[in-house]
Amino acid sequence: MKTSQLVGLFALGIGLVQGVHAAGDPVAGKEKHEMCIGCHGIAGWRTAYPTVYSVPNLGGQHADYIVAALKEYKSGERGFATMRAMASGLSEQDMQDIAAYYSGGQ
Template identity: 45%
Template sequence: MMKRGITLLGGLLLAAMALPAAAVELGDAERGAELAGTCQACHGPTGNADNPAFPRLAGQHADYLAAALRQYQNGERSNAIMQGIVSGLSKQDMRDLAAYFSGQQGDLYTPER
């Protein structure tokens, strides 16, 4: 009886671990690079903005970046420039941009004090 309980528990744990990975929809980083031209004006060619007023996108988690884009699009985040830029993006466009920027090497940045 105990062995069956352990086997069942192990199976449930494996299934639970697989759910998050299956639920994440991945983007196409190559297509994201093609779409990133507008983003690069503020965030830099690889997402490592030189100006501390603009967030660094490089190396961020793809799901975070995609969520942030959706939030700008639906008004949960408020920034007139970003809302205008993302207004015409599809869900796939946002996933592709997120895949591109998350795959870039993030530069460390320490603000001057």
């Protein structure tokens, strides 16, 4: 096999791997979001959040933003202790699922 063909196949393989993105499951996210609703809102309930404590409403937020934020909390890049604790036990798939649920406008 020619070197140029090998390079082409390698580049194609890299492109395919980079194109793979874990898809979140909003149904699974609904099951996993219970730890979030105390601060980020329970449908039909009035809480002090976000008015008093500046906690954002996650419903309708972009999934990529939610995943990025959760990763930053988990890694310590974002410093809010409560969110760091919440994110510390989440897997990549958990983050994707929760993000899919909230990005649907919940």
